[in-house]
Amino acid sequence: xxxxxxxxxxxxxxxxxxxxxxxxxxxxxxxxxxxxxxxxxxxxxxxxxxxxxxxxxxxxxxxxxxxxxxxxxxxxxxxxxxxxxxxxxxxxxxxxxxxxxxxxxxxxxxxxxxxxxxxxxxxxxxxxxxxxxxxxxxxxxxxxxxxxxxxxxxxxxxxxxxxxxxxxxxxxxxxxxxxxxxxxxxxxxxxxxxxxxxxxxxxxxxxxxxxxxxxxxxxxxxxxxxxxxxxxxxxxxxxxxxxxxxxxxxxxxxxxxxxxxxxxxxxxxxxxxxxxxxxxxxxxxxx
Numbered sequence: 001x002x003x004x005x006x007x008x009x010x011x012x013x014x015x016x017x018x019x020x021x022x023x024x025x026x027x028x029x030x031x032x033x034x035x036x037x038x039x040x041x042x043x044x045x046x047x048x049x050x051x052x053x054x055x056x057x058x059x060x061x062x063x064x065x066x067x068x069x070x071x072x073x074x075x076x077x078x079x080x081x082x083x084x085x086x087x088x089x090x091x092x093x094x095x096x097x098x099x100x101x102x103x104x105x106x107x108x109x110x111x112x113x114x115x116x117x118x119x120x121x122x123x124x125x126x127x128x129x130x131x132x133x134x135x136x137x138x139x140x141x142x143x144x145x146x147x148x149x150x151x152x153x154x155x156x157x158x159x160x161x162x163x164x165x166x167x168x169x170x171x172x173x174x175x176x177x178x179x180x181x182x183x184x185x186x187x188x189x190x191x192x193x194x195x196x197x198x199x200x201x202x203x204x205x206x207x208x209x210x211x212x213x214x215x216x217x218x219x220x221x222x223x224x225x226x227x228x229x230x231x232x233x234x235x236x237x238x239x240x241x242x243x244x245x246x247x248x249x250x251x252x253x254x255x256x257x258x259x260x261x262x263x264x265x266x267x268x269x270x271x272x273x274x275x276x277x278x279x280x281x282x283x284x285x286x287x
Contacts, residue, residue: 014044024099032061037061048070050071086119195235265284
């Protein structure tokens with residue numbers, strides 16, 4: 001098998017020894033493509049993040065095939081076996097619970113491993129919550145950053161939030177409904193209350209909801225509300241000209257944190273001046 005082979009005229013039927021990355025719906029089962037259904041029906045086996053979720057699709061469209069579990073808990077064990085099956089000529093489809101495999105799930109690991117073995121991979125495109133939220137947000141979409149789920153460790157989380165606060169590109173984040181209010185508070189602390197965002201919830205489902213405004217108003221919308229369902233947050237990039245005062249607010253916050261951590265005013269100012277590309281005297285002016 002040749003990793004550089006042309007895949008532009010592949011047959012519609014599954015081919016031996018091919019790994020198929022199959023996109024599935026993120027809510028509405030009718031969003032699945034006919035091509036995806038054909039692959040799921042005719043491959044040798046389907047590796048699923050959760051067989052129970054995949055069975056819902058299979059049952060709705062009267063498809064019967066062999067399903068095996070493939071998730072973050074067993075991927076290291078399953079990948080060698082799947083590669084062995086591919087080398088023996090089996091065709092395999094990888095599906096996640098919802099959306100495109102490889103986005104915040106073990107699909108990324110098997111794709112990397114299969115590529116390293118020179119085995120061909122074909123992607124059957126499907127829905128993606130990040131892109132669906134972005135294009136419906138009304139925020140700039142020609143250039144963006146996808147952060148997935150932010151780290152749980154606060155120091156790592158703060159580092160990314162600081163990057164988001166300074167990024168001129170639109171940022172997309174996934175978050176648990178239980179942690180959405182905490183994230184909105186963090187975005188307020190790092191980005192200020194006027195940054196434009198859009199929170200998309202339950203995309204493509206019956207109770208789909210889009211709440212877009214600035215961070216202050218969106219936070220207020222969820223203040224007394226129980227948040228349920230999958231959540232995607234789209235954050236507008238910083239406008240360097242309009243958000244100069246916000247930059248100063250962030251730098252002052254960083255300065256106070258460094259001083260509280262034990263750095264002298266001089267050392268903290270020198271560090272922040274270098275980091276932000278400004279003069280040390282400008283840091284002193286913030287005090």
